[in-house]
Amino acid sequence: MKTPSSYFLSDHTIPLNDYFVFGLSIDCVVFGYHEGEIKVLLVQRDVEPFNGHWALIGDLVEPDKNLEEAANNVLENLTGLKNIYMKQFFTFGSVDRHPLGRVVTVAYFSLVNSMNYQPIASSWAKSAEWININNLPELAFDHYTILCKGIETLKNEVRHKPTGFELLPKKFTLLELQLLYEALLGYKFDKSNFRKKIQEMNILRPLNEFKLNVSHRPAKLFEFDEKRYRTLEKEGFSFEL
Amino acid sequence: MKTPSSYFLSDHTIPLNDYFVFGLSIDCVVFGYHEGEIKVLLVQRDVEPFNGHWALIGDLVEPDKNLEEAANNVLENLTGLKNIYMKQFFTFGSVDRHPLGRVVTVAYFSLVNSMNYQPIASSWAKSAEWININNLPELAFDHYTILCKGIETLKNEVRHKPTGFELLPKKFTLLELQLLYEALLGYKFDKSNFRKKIQEMNILRPLNEFKLNVSHRPAKLFEFDEKRYRTLEKEGFSFEL
DNA sequence: TCAAAAGTGTTCCGAATACACCCATGC
């Protein structure tokens, strides 16, 4: 076998081909939020290897596709959803992680706002379901490792960047926001203080609309003001909860 | 071309081989700290492509090597340094990022404590040098993009985790630590407040040693207490500067 | 009238800030 330093050689008669033996895949950890619980989208495999096991959604990357394209395709093919928040978080490449060969996988996580989307089975999967992250089944490949790292990354990110909003519908109440963050971070906030803090950040746009048909005082609806956030961010503001 | 979903097929007569056409490489952003400046280790290429350009250190991954092994090898081969702090931060895989084929690169950054290490040239590089991150030359491939992302990740990490210590010698004074953080974060601290804060964290072990041969009052030396930090971390403590 | 959530105000405490001051050493 040639030494890896062929990477740097100018002599094209020494081919790089010996090293073009990798498979490349994308795996997506898709988070959703429903009834106060953080869920993740899993499919049950209907094929070998790992037939019957649950797995993250993912696919091989076509050789002429960029990583982001491939990741978007994975999500769109399974859910039909476009323009979803997505972020690469880690690459897993253990020699033995895939039984069919050396497949390196680039992992993304994405946040899907709510359950207006109902997952559907596909040709290679018995079923697709939202599963509570505190009640996970056994997973195929190294997907458990990937999922854990994804959860860790999400919890980390959500604390320092206003990404949590992606899990809510566009218009939401302050209590809904608070409950989401409580589920994400695993502890309770004081109602008054939470409201004060988040509103003083100036990244929420209050609407003149209210929750309807509730048997109590209707709550005001808010939108996340992305443009305002970008401006504040440039001025040195940093989100923190 | 076969559809990517062959990933999921159990029928091995439909080969995955069409998709095993990727090259995989590692690139390392090696940070150092000297005389109040953050520097990065770059090599000047002596071969095509990008002959004469500066580049990050890196190499192709051998098909039977794990990513971390490969990353450690890259660093060890060039610098002779072992057991260096290293962290994967992003994977770059644009279709056209490498002129010789589809090469996906997994980027790591590492922190090298100080300049007792003098970089040396190697077979495929004219020279290797520590270069101030505010005065970068033009770089080969997409290495400028990689480097920028690495700097961003470092600045982010250093604020929330006590990784900055890796850039200092084992024994350091509080002023040295303060100057390091000022260089990393780009702003000044108040001496008194900085000392109070860092010492109250209880992650520094004060030594009974002092800086010698200085023309002013000798400063006490400290060590980073890694074991203590791990303990505190488990108890919920989080580093913040 | 009651339940349930919306929404506000106030006090208290601790941490961050700003700044002033003294200490030890080499020259």
Next chain:
DNA sequence: GCATGGGTGTATTCGGAACACTTTTGA
């Protein structure tokens, strides 16, 4: 003595935590 960095103390300010209270709606 004085320049240089080492090292400490304190008053003030600001933001978070805790908690009590009022408001609005449907049933």
